[in-house]
Structures are given as structure tokens and as C-alpha cells.
Amino acid sequence: MSANSPSAVELKNVARRFVTPSGDVLSALEDFDLSIAPGEFCAVVGPTGCGKSTTLGLIAGLAQPQGGSVTLFDAPVTGVDRRVGFVFQQDAVFPWRDVLGNVMAGPLFRGVPRAKAEAEARDWIARVGLKGFEAHHPHQLSGGMRKRVALAQTFINKPQVLLMDEPFSALDVQTRELMQEELLQLWAQAGSAVLFVTHDLDEAILLADRVAVLTTRPARVKSVHTIDLPRPRNVATLRYDERFIAIARRISDDLREEVLRARAEH
Amino acid sequence: MAETATAAPALAAGTRQESLASRQRRRWRLIIALRLAVLIVTIGGWELGVRAGWLDPFFFGQPSGIVDKLIDWIQNGTAIGPLWKQVWVTIYEAGAGFLIGAVMGVLCGIVLGRNQLLADVFSIYIKIANSIPRVVLGSIFIVALGLGSPSKIALAVVMVFFVVFANAFQGVREADKNLIANARILGASNWQVTRAVVLPSALSWILASLHVSFGFALIGAIVGEFLGAREGMGLLIATAQGSFDSNGVFAAMIVIAVVALIAEWILMLIEDRLLTWRPEASHND
Numbered sequence: 001m002s003a004n005s006p007s008a009v010e011l012k013n014v015a016r017r018f019v020t021p022s023g024d025v026l027s028a029l030e031d032f033d034l035s036i037a038p039g040e041f042c043a044v045v046g047p048t049g050c051g052k053s054t055t056l057g058l059i060a061g062l063a064q065p066q067g068g069s070v071t072l073f074d075a076p077v078t079g080v081d082r083r084v085g086f087v088f089q090q091d092a093v094f095p096w097r098d099v100l101g102n103v104m105a106g107p108l109f110r111g112v113p114r115a116k117a118e119a120e121a122r123d124w125i126a127r128v129g130l131k132g133f134e135a136h137h138p139h140q141l142s143g144g145m146r147k148r149v150a151l152a153q154t155f156i157n158k159p160q161v162l163l164m165d166e167p168f169s170a171l172d173v174q175t176r177e178l179m180q181e182e183l184l185q186l187w188a189q190a191g192s193a194v195l196f197v198t199h200d201l202d203e204a205i206l207l208a209d210r211v212a213v214l215t216t217r218p219a220r221v222k223s224v225h226t227i228d229l230p231r232p233r234n235v236a237t238l239r240y241d242e243r244f245i246a247i248a249r250r251i252s253d254d255l256r257e258e259v260l261r262a263r264a265e266h
Numbered sequence: 267m268a269e270t271a272t273a274a275p276a277l278a279a280g281t282r283q284e285s286l287a288s289r290q291r292r293r294w295r296l297i298i299a300l301r302l303a304v305l306i307v308t309i310g311g312w313e314l315g316v317r318a319g320w321l322d323p324f325f326f327g328q329p330s331g332i333v334d335k336l337i338d339w340i341q342n343g344t345a346i347g348p349l350w351k352q353v354w355v356t357i358y359e360a361g362a363g364f365l366i367g368a369v370m371g372v373l374c375g376i377v378l379g380r381n382q383l384l385a386d387v388f389s390i391y392i393k394i395a396n397s398i399p400r401v402v403l404g405s406i407f408i409v410a411l412g413l414g415s416p417s418k419i420a421l422a423v424v425m426v427f428f429v430v431f432a433n434a435f436q437g438v439r440e441a442d443k444n445l446i447a448n449a450r451i452l453g454a455s456n457w458q459v460t461r462a463v464v465l466p467s468a469l470s471w472i473l474a475s476l477h478v479s480f481g482f483a484l485i486g487a488i489v490g491e492f493l494g495a496r497e498g499m500g501l502l503i504a505t506a507q508g509s510f511d512s513n514g515v516f517a518a519m520i521v522i523a524v525v526a527l528i529a530e531w532i533l534m535l536i537e538d539r540l541l542t543w544r545p546e547a548s549h550n551d
Binding site: 060062080082084085086088090091092093094095096097098105106109110137139140153154157 | 442444445447448449450451452453454455458462463466467469543544545
């Protein structure tokens with residue numbers, strides 16, 4: 001993080017509170033500070049329900065904070081920003097569109113001419129390995145293939161900031177590993193800043209340059225760990241590497257404390 | 267079959283599969299036979315009951331008499347004109363009312379479903395309007411719009427509107443929040459979100475309501491004709507009723523049922539065409 005170039009994402013003293021149906025005020029985020037450099041891959045881990053997804057919603061402009069500031073490249077977030085891409089935890093591809101229609105949705109929404117959008121979409125479909133499935137509808141694809149559609153749909157917009165909300169948590173272990181590998185390749189070409197939310201510490205360490213551990217609700221950044229594993233990384237073998245294990249041990253102590261505290265509170 | 271399975275597993279698996287298919291076919295044949303039996307017993311019992319003197323045909327009609335009546339209507343026309351004319355008038359009124367009511371219902375449902383303020387303001391009035399027994403409005407429409415088709419169309423519109431509106435509104439509200447968020451982040455404007463996400467996801471709700479509401483449109487048209495008309499199936503029934511012709515009432519009922527079934531079938535074709543993206547789901551019949 002050099003001082004002269006602005007952070008891709010910066011959250012300063014951010015607070016986000018909800019009013020519950022019973023009228024109580026629930027604080028999801030309080031004094032939340034985090035900044036991500038352009039092109040950096042940052043993972044966020046924390047106990048379930050601690051406000052990880054809330055953070056992404058604030059950066060995406062889907063919700064506004066009650067306190068503090070959220071900025072993208074030094075400009076405050078006022079709404080949905082075109083430089084941001086978002087991969088959701090659940091399936092968010094459009095079930096009534098085929099693969100081609102799904103991938104070209106972004107460019108079409110943004111006013112790209114149809115022929116150009118289609119050519120780009122076909123290129124991205126090939127890049128995520130779905131060539132030949134252009135006319136398939138999501139219900140005809142496996143969970144992993146739907147995730148590939150979601151990745152192509154997001155990357156086609158060339159996001160400078162990519163937000164990912166536990167994108168692979170619904171996949172089986174083998175598919176997840178393949179998708180992680182795929183994501184790293186796509187990211188290496190695209191050079192986006194990534195904020196990757198997950199509850200899986202191994203996944204966070206395998207993918208990220210830095211891992212931020214959050215506290216239980218209200219969420220703050222408890223600690224940030226730099227992952228100095230060399231790139232390109234091999235997801236399949238890296239998890240048995242001694243350096244990986246050492247890092248995982250260090251962070252997991254940190255994380256377990258919060259998970260236990262979260263359990264004690266509920 | 268258990269013995270063959272232990273003797274030759276591969277062969278047994280083959281025959282078992284075959285027998286499953288043939289068993290299914292046999293079951294289907296049985297169902298059709300039973301359905302026919304129910305029909306024959308009901309109609310035959312009715313006819314026999316009348317012939318044996320247990321049922322008074324003056325009140326309850328008689329199947330053979332109903333068939334005679336239908337043939338008579340087709341060959342010689344009804345008391346109020348040719349049969350096809352009456353059928354056509356009713357189809358026209360129900361169809362026009364259905365189209366207008368459905369379009370209005372979908373539009374209002376989407377506008378209110380997408381706009382919280384409008385929904386909050388109008389929801390109470392819609393609840394009130396929905397609680398009025400709408401058939402009563404038929405009298406007002408006939409006074410206001412006369413004995414011709416417009417009063418029947420208006421009644422059919424009112425019957426259809428609320429059903430379609432309620433479903434469209436609900437469908438819009440139920441649209442997946444993730445899909446909407448995804449579309450917005452991909453760059454969709456409000457209008458694009460409505461068109462690309464909200465409308466398609468509300469479509470299955472809307473189509474479901476169309477099935478029910480064509481029946482309502484038909485009821486609206488017929489009740490309207492019943493209350494006062496110069497032609498149509500409702501008037502045909504009213505005329506038959508006036509001359510104590512129960513066979514005529516039943517014959518008209520059968521004609522209307524055929525119209526309703528054909529309409530249902532057409533709607534199903536449209537639905538299948540529009541919802542091709544859905545996984546091959548529950549098609550029971």
C-alpha cells in the first residue's frame with residue numbers, strides 16, 4: 001500500500017445498525033476500518049453472522065452506513081458503482097436466461113451494442129470453460145458450472161473492485177478447489193482488487209494476499225495477517241505446505257477466540 | 267421375480283425395468299377404464315333413474331334428453347337464435363373482459379409491487395374493493411352500459427382484475443432479492459431490473475392466476491347475460507329456466523364447459539411456451 005496511490009476500497013470508522021422487528025437496534029458493524037490496495041486480494045474471515053456480508057453490501061452501494069465513510073478510489077460510495085463486481089453466495093444467475101444471455105446481461109445493461117456484447121460473452125464463456133453450453137439454462141447446469149457462469153457474468157464487466165460473498169461455500173470440496181484455482185487465474189489476468197468473504201480459513205489463506213479476522217458482532221477488524229506465500233499458487237498442493245500450515249495455525253487461534261465468543265453470546 | 271434376480275442379476279435387471287414400464291402402462295389403462303366406468307355409472311344411473319321413475323325429469327333433466335336438446339340446438343338453432351352465435355357472444359365478452367382485466371391487473375400489480383409508497387396508499391382501497399361481492403356490480407353495469415356486450419365485458423374485467431392483480435403484486439414482491447441486487451450491480455437501471463428480473467420472476471405467478479381468472483371471466487360474462495341481455499349463453503340458460511326446460515340448462519352448461527376446457531388448454535400451451543426455462547416440473551396430466 002504505497003502512500004501516493006489511493007486505496008481501491010477504504011472503510012473508515014464505519015457503523016451499520018439495523019432495527020429489529022421487535023424494535024431493538026442491532027449493531028452489525030462498529031468502528032470498522034479496512035483498506036484494500038488496487039489489485040490486492042484481501043480475504044475476510046469471521047464467525048457466522050458477524051456482519052461480513054453487510055460490509056460487502058456497503059461497498060457495493062446496496063446499503064448506506066450510519067456512520068463513518070466508505071470510499072472507492074478516494075470517492076465516497078453513493079450508490080451502485082460501475083467499477084464494482086459482486087459474486088453472491090447463492091445462485092444469482094437469471095434462471096430464465098441461457099448461459100449466453102446471463103453472461104451478456106452486464107454489457108447489455110450498460111448499453112454495449114448487442115453484437116459486441118455477444119462476442120465478448122462468447123469469449124468469457126470459453127474462458128471459464130463453458131464452451132458448448134451457451135444455450136443451456138441454469139437448471140441444466142451443475143452448481144460448479146453455475147458458479148462459472150456467475151464468474152463470467154461478473155468478470156465481463158471488468159470490475160476494478162471485485163466483492164465475493166462466500167461464493168464457493170455451496171460447492172463440494174473437489175469443485176471448490178477447481179473454482180479457487182480458476183478464480184486465481186482470472187484474477188491474475190484482470191488485476192482487480194478483491195474482497196473475498198469466507199468462513200473457511202484455509203480458503204482465505206490459499207487465495208489472499210492479506211487475511212482480515214473479524215470480531216463477533218458488532219464486527220471490527222480484529223487483526224490483519226499478511227500471507228507471503230509465493231504466486232502463482234497451486235491450490236491443490238499448497239494446503240500441505242509447511243508455510244501454509246504455520247500461517248493457518250497462527251490465524252486460527254485468533255479466529256477460534258471469536259467463534260467461541262460468538263457461540264457464548266447466542 | 268426375486269428368484270430370477272438371484273439367478274441372473276443382469277438379465278433380471280433388464281426384465282425388471284421392462285416390467286416397470288409395462289406395469290406403468292397397465293396402471294394407466296386401468297385408470298382410463300375406471301374413469302370411463304365412473305362416467306358410465308353416473309350418466310347411466312341418472313338415465314335409468316329417470317326411466318324407472320325415481321327421478322323427475324322435469325326437475326333433473328335426462329341425459330338422452332340433454333343430448334337431443336344439443337342436437338336440436340345445433341341443427342335448428344335455439345329459441346334466441348343460432349347456437350354458435352350465442353357461444354361466440356359469450357366467448358367474445360369473456361375473452362375481451364379477460365384480456366382487459368389481465369393487462370390492467372398485471373400493470374397495476376407491477377407498478378404497486380415496485381413502488382412502496384403507492385402500495386401503502388392504495389392497498390387499503392384495493393382490500394375494500396376486493397371485499398365487495400363483485401357480481402352485484404353486474405346490475406350497475408347493465409344500468410350504466412345497457413344490455414349489449416360492454417356491460418358483460420365490464421363485469422368480466424372486474425372479476426379478472428383482482429385475481430390477476432393480487433398475483434402479479436405478490437409475484438413482484440417475491441422476486442429474489444439476490445437476483446435484483448445482482449442485476450443492479452451488473453449495471454441495470456430500475457426499468458431494466460423490472461423488465462429483466464421482476465417481470466420474468468412474477469411471470470409464473472401471473473400465469474397461474476390467468477388459469478383461474480379465465481373461469482372468472484366466463485362467470486362474469488354469463489352472470490351479466492343472466493341479469494339482462496339480448497344474446498349469449500347466459501340468456502340461453504335464463505330462457506331455458508323460464509320455460510322450465512332443465513335439459514336446456516344442462517345442455518348450455520355442457521357447451522360452456524367445453525369452452526372453458528378449450529380455453530384452459532390454450533392457456534397451458536402459452537404457459538409452456540413462456541416458461542421453457544423452468545426445469546421439467548410437475549406436469550400431472
